[in-house]
Amino acid sequence: MKEGEKILLYGKREFLVEYRPGEEVHTHLGKIILKEGLEYGDLLRSSTGAEFVVLKPSLADLMKDVRRKTTIIYPKDAGVMLLEAGVESGSTVGEAGTGSGALTLLLSRIVGREGKVISFEARKEFIDLALENLRQSPFQNYEIIHRDVVKDGFGEFRFDALFIDLPEPWEAVSRAREAILPGGAWVSLSPNMEQMKKTALTLREEGFLRIRSFEILRREMVVRSFGVRPKEVMHSHTGYITVARRGK
C-alpha cells in the first residue's frame, strides 16, 4: 500500500481516505489511526471502539468518490460503456469533457501501461481537480488537454473509442468523425431524452453505423434468511447511453 493511495475503511459506515502512514482520520464514529505498514484486510478500531476493515477500493468506489462539480457517471453505466466501446488493455481512447476526471481515471486504469487516454476539457478550472483525482491511477498513460473540441477539434489524435461527456453531444459529432479510427466507437451519455435523440439522429446523418441508445437500471436486492425482495427505493435514472461505430 503506497502513501497517498485511496483505501476504503469498511465498518458500520464506509470512509474512503488517502493512506498517510501514522496520520489520523476523523470521523463521526471517532478517530482512526492509519498505522504504518497497513495491509488490506487489517482491522482498525476507532477511538470510540468502532471497527473498520481496510479494503482496496474498486473502480466503482473510486468513481463514486471522485470529487465532482460535474455530472457523474455511475458504474452501472460505465461498465457497459467500456464493453460496448471495446475498451481493453492497450486501447487508445479519447474523452471530450474531462470534468472531475471520474471516467478518465477509470479509462486510465483499464487501458493500462500500453494504452493511452487523451482527455479534452474546455473549462480550465476543472483541469487541476481532474489531475488531482487522477493521482489514483497507477499508470502515467493519460493527458489532459485544455481545448474546446467542438470549436477546435481533436487535432492529429486518432482513437479506438471516444467518450463524449458534453451537455450537447451532437455538436461534437462531425469533429468526432475525424478523430475516431475507422470501425471505432462513439459513446455518449445524456440525462434527457431530447439530448439522446438529437445525438442519435446527428450520428445517423453523419454516417455513423450501428447506432444504439439504451439505459441501464440497477436493482438492489434485500437478502435476509427470512425473505428476499428488491429494495424499496431505487435510483432509477442516470442517463441514456448512445453508442455508435464509425464506418470508413
Added chain:
Amino acid sequence: MKEGEKILLYGKREFLVEYRPGEEVHTHLGKIILKEGLEYGDLLRSSTGAEFVVLKPSLADLMKDVRRKTTIIYPKDAGVMLLEAGVESGSTVGEAGTGSGALTLLLSRIVGREGKVISFEARKEFIDLALENLRQSPFQNYEIIHRDVVKDGFGEFRFDALFIDLPEPWEAVSRAREAILPGGAWVSLSPNMEQMKKTALTLREEGFLRIRSFEILRREMVVRSFGVRPKEVMHSHTGYITVARRGK
C-alpha cells in the same frame, strides 16, 4: 488485421467471422469475399449486392459470439461485475467455471500483458472449446486448469478478484475465502433467487464483507425523428449478481 482475428461485417444483418484473407463467407445475403489487406471501415459487397462495413468487434460482441454450451454472461452484467470487482489492467483474477470461455476472454483482454487470468473447469470437454474461443485474445495471460475447485480448491493461487460461474456458488465459498487476497472481491451470477440467497447467506457466514446482490436491466430505446420510446420487448432477466469482499 491479423489472420484468424474475428471481424464484424455490418449491414442489414451482422456477421461475426474469422478473417482469412482471400476466403469467402457464405451468408443468406450472398457470398462475401474477404480480400487481402482488409481494413476496418472497408465496404464489402456480397454477390447479391448487399453492402457490409468491416468493423472491429467490441468486447460485448465477442462475448455474445463465443460458441457456448453453457449459460452466457451478458455485457450489461459483465461490465458492472468488472468495475465492482476492481478488475483493471494488471489484475490477477481467478474464474471457477470456464465454460465456453466468454468471461475468460473478457478478463484476459482487460487485465492485459501484466495481468493474469487463471480459470478452473471441472468438465474436461469444455476446455478445448474455451481454448479455441480464447484465441481471440491478443494476450498470452491466461491458463485453464482442469480441476473441480469445490473438491480440490485453488491450490497456491491468490487473486485480486475471483469470478464464480458454478450452478451452486455457495459450495465454493470456503475455498474462495482461501484464494482471494485480503480485501479482494468475490463475484458470482445466478439466474434464480434461491441460488443468490444461499450464496449471499453463505458469504456472510464465512465472514465476507460488503455483500451486495443486485440485477442489471438494459432498456433499449427506439429513436426516430418523429418519436422516441423504449423498445416494446426487453430481455428483462439474466441473473442476480452477488459481490463481496474478503476481510483478513
Added chain:
Amino acid sequence: MKEGEKILLYGKREFLVEYRPGEEVHTHLGKIILKEGLEYGDLLRSSTGAEFVVLKPSLADLMKDVRRKTTIIYPKDAGVMLLEAGVESGSTVGEAGTGSGALTLLLSRIVGREGKVISFEARKEFIDLALENLRQSPFQNYEIIHRDVVKDGFGEFRFDALFIDLPEPWEAVSRAREAILPGGAWVSLSPNMEQMKKTALTLREEGFLRIRSFEILRREMVVRSFGVRPKEVMHSHTGYITVARRGK
C-alpha cells in the same frame, strides 16, 4: 351463463369464445362442444382428448380479446388509469377515441347501472366494431357518438373523468377543459415521449393541475419449486400515461 357471453376455455392453450349452447368450437387441439347448461368450472374434453376448464373471463381478458384495429390499452395501464381518475361505480365518464371499444367496455363494466359512459369516435368505420365488442357489457350505460371532438367539442356533456385515446391528445386539451367537471380528471396514454411531453405541457398551459406522467411495467415471474426468477422476456413498453385535474 347467457347465450352470446364470452367464456374462457382454459387448458394447454386458452380460447375466448362466445357461448352458443350446442355449438362446436374448432381449435387446433380439436373440436369442443359447448353443451347446454354450461357452468363456470365445468371440464370439457375436445375431440382429440385435450381438457379445458370453463372460466369467466376477467376484465383483463376481455380487454385483450377485443377485436382491434387500433392501439390497445393493457390491463396494467388501464387499472392504474381508473384509480388515478377516480372512476368508480356510478361515475359519469367520457372517452375521446372509441377505437375498437376495449376501454369503453371496461369503463361500462366499472361504472355500472348508475354510471354513464359517453364515447366519441370520429371514424365512422370503428363504431360498428365497438358496438359489437360492447355487447360483452351487462350494462346499457354507454353511448357512442360519431363526432370529431377536436373540431366539434363535447357539447353539453360533463364528465367526472375523461379518457383521451387520440394520436395527438394535446389537440383535445381546450375542448376537454370545458367538458371535465371542476376537480375532475384527464387521462391520456401515448406511446412516444414527444406526445406525452406535448400533452403535459399543453395541460399546464391550459391551467390543469396536478399533472403527472408515468409508465407502468409489469414483470412476470417464473415460479418453480426449484427456483424463482423474473421471466426472461418482458413486454417493457406500451405507453406513457398522463393524468391531470381540472381546477375551476
Added chain:
Amino acid sequence: MKEGEKILLYGKREFLVEYRPGEEVHTHLGKIILKEGLEYGDLLRSSTGAEFVVLKPSLADLMKDVRRKTTIIYPKDAGVMLLEAGVESGSTVGEAGTGSGALTLLLSRIVGREGKVISFEARKEFIDLALENLRQSPFQNYEIIHRDVVKDGFGEFRFDALFIDLPEPWEAVSRAREAILPGGAWVSLSPNMEQMKKTALTLREEGFLRIRSFEILRREMVVRSFGVRPKEVMHSHTGYITVARRGK
C-alpha cells in the same frame, strides 16, 4: 359535497381533509377556512396567502390516505389486481385481512350498490379503524366480520373474487378454495419472494388454475419544456401479486 366527505386541498402541498362546513384546517402553510357550499374547483386562500384548489380525491388518493397500521396496497398494484380478478360493478368480493380498510374501501366503491364486499379480520383492534375509513364509501355494501378465516373458514359466503392480505397467504388456500365460486379469482400480494413462491405452489397443489405471479413498477417521468427523463428516484418494490382461478 357532503359533510364528512374527504376533499383534497391542492396547492404547493396537498392536504386531504374531511369537509366540515365553516371549520378551519390548520396546516404549516396557514389556516384554511372550509366555507359553506364549497364546490370542487373552488380556490381557497390560507391565512398566510397560500392558494389551494379544492379537488375530489381519486380512489388512488383515498387509498393512500387511509390511516394505516398495516402494510399498504398501492394504486399501481390495486388497479391491475381489480382487472385481473374481474371485479366490476355488481361483483361479490371477499377479503381476508381487512387491515385498515384501504382495499375494502376501493372494492366497495367499485362494486357499487348492487355489489357486496365481505371482509374478514382476525384482529379486533383493526375493525374500528377500518369502519371509520370506510365512511368514505358512498355505498352501504360492505360488512366486516371478526373472524380468523384460516382457522374458521369463510362460512356460507361465496365470492366472484377473493383478495388475500395475510402474511402467510398459503395458509388460506384450502379455505379459499371452498369460498371462491367455480371460475372465480384468487388475488394475493406479498412483499417477499419466498411468500409468493409458497403461495403459488400451494395454489397449484390445491388445484387452482392459471396461476400467475408478477410485480408492477411505476416509473414517474419529469417533464419540462427543455427536457424529459424518468425521475431519478423510484419506489421500485411493493410486492409480488399472485392471481389464480378456481376450477370446479
